[in-house]
Amino acid sequence: MGIMRLGGVKIRCLDLQASVDYYTKVIGFEVTGQDKDGNVYLKGWDEFDHHSLTLTPSNRAGLEHISLKVQSPDDLVFYRNKLEGAGVKVETLPAGSEMGMGEALWFEDPGGHWVKMYAEMEQVGTKVGALNPDPWPPGLQGIGAPRLDHILLAAEDAQKSTDFYMHLLDFWMSERLVTKNGDLIAAWLFRTNTVHDIAIIAGPQGKMHHFSFLLDDWNEIRKAADVIAMNDVKIDIGPTRHGISRGLTIYFFDPSGNRNETFAGGYMPFPDSPVITWTEDEIGRGIFFFQRELNEAFTTVFT
Numbered sequence: 001m002g003i004m005r006l007g008g009v010k011i012r013c014l015d016l017q018a019s020v021d022y023y024t025k026v027i028g029f030e031v032t033g034q035d036k037d038g039n040v041y042l043k044g045w046d047e048f049d050h051h052s053l054t055l056t057p058s059n060r061a062g063l064e065h066i067s068l069k070v071q072s073p074d075d076l077v078f079y080r081n082k083l084e085g086a087g088v089k090v091e092t093l094p095a096g097s098e099m100g101m102g103e104a105l106w107f108e109d110p111g112g113h114w115v116k117m118y119a120e121m122e123q124v125g126t127k128v129g130a131l132n133p134d135p136w137p138p139g140l141q142g143i144g145a146p147r148l149d150h151i152l153l154a155a156e157d158a159q160k161s162t163d164f165y166m167h168l169l170d171f172w173m174s175e176r177l178v179t180k181n182g183d184l185i186a187a188w189l190f191r192t193n194t195v196h197d198i199a200i201i202a203g204p205q206g207k208m209h210h211f212s213f214l215l216d217d218w219n220e221i222r223k224a225a226d227v228i229a230m231n232d233v234k235i236d237i238g239p240t241r242h243g244i245s246r247g248l249t250i251y252f253f254d255p256s257g258n259r260n261e262t263f264a265g266g267y268m269p270f271p272d273s274p275v276i277t278w279t280e281d282e283i284g285r286g287i288f289f290f291q292r293e294l295n296e297a298f299t300t301v302f303t
């Protein structure tokens with residue numbers, strides 16, 4: 001089976017308590033643990049695993065690493081061999097490098113992002129359970145996001161990073177944005193049946209553009225906008241719709257300036273679906289279908 005999903009992200013926070021308050025009271029995630037190094041672990045109400053979001057205290061914002069969950073320990077052996085065969089340096093992290101996590105592989109992608117690949121994590125269950133569940137649990141806070149959805153990574157050489165995820169980690173491409181000469185500006189890549197689990201855009205090496213939480217539909221996006229406004233959270237843009245992915249979206253910033261997104265909708269791609277191509281002259285419509293132009297913050301703020 002290989003990689004099942006984007007299992008998690010570890011995010012640097014300037015003020016840990018302010019970030020914990022934000023991700024619990026505004027996003028609606030719940031804290032599942034804190035380790036001796038001060039890392040705080042959180043999950044959405046519909047996620048079974050121990051955590052999908054790790055907050056770590058730091059003097060700068062940004063992404064510490066992404067985590068990819070594979071189906072079995074055999075997949076770790078498979079990908080170690082595949083990565084090392086391509087000349088990628090792979091370290092092994094013992095079980096417990098994160099709370100509840102089994103042994104993991106640790107390597108850097110060509111865009112300068114660190115990747116942790118793991119097969120096992122303690123399952124703590126969801127708020128509605130796995131037996132005759134209600135559609136959502138009572139007592140959700142803020143937006144009440146059920147789970148982490150995807151991340152957009154910046155890389156100086158978007159083509160090289162995209163090749164890495166497609167050829168070495170077996171991602172498929174749903175959509176791409178290209179220059180008039182056909183050079184890749186951005187790629188939307190998937191392992192699940194959503195338009196993207198990871199997207200890559202040409203930009204500053206090692207940086208993150210945003211990571212995103214899944215919501216059901218437009219009503220949930222509207223409610224999220226209310227919650228964001230009621231909590232005086234800085235909005236980047238939205239609510240609006242993407243041409244690329246057809247997703248419904250809001251972009252906004254966490255207390256450290258890391259960009260978050262709530263994402264709903266989109267369509268279901270398959271590995272054999274033709275790649276949808278967007279050309280640079282249509283970038284406004286592709287990114288923000290209603291506004292048809294990019295706002296300045298969206299193209300300049302990376303953490």
Ligand SMILES: [Fe+2]
Binds near residue numbers: 150152210212261263
């Ligand atoms: Fe996104």
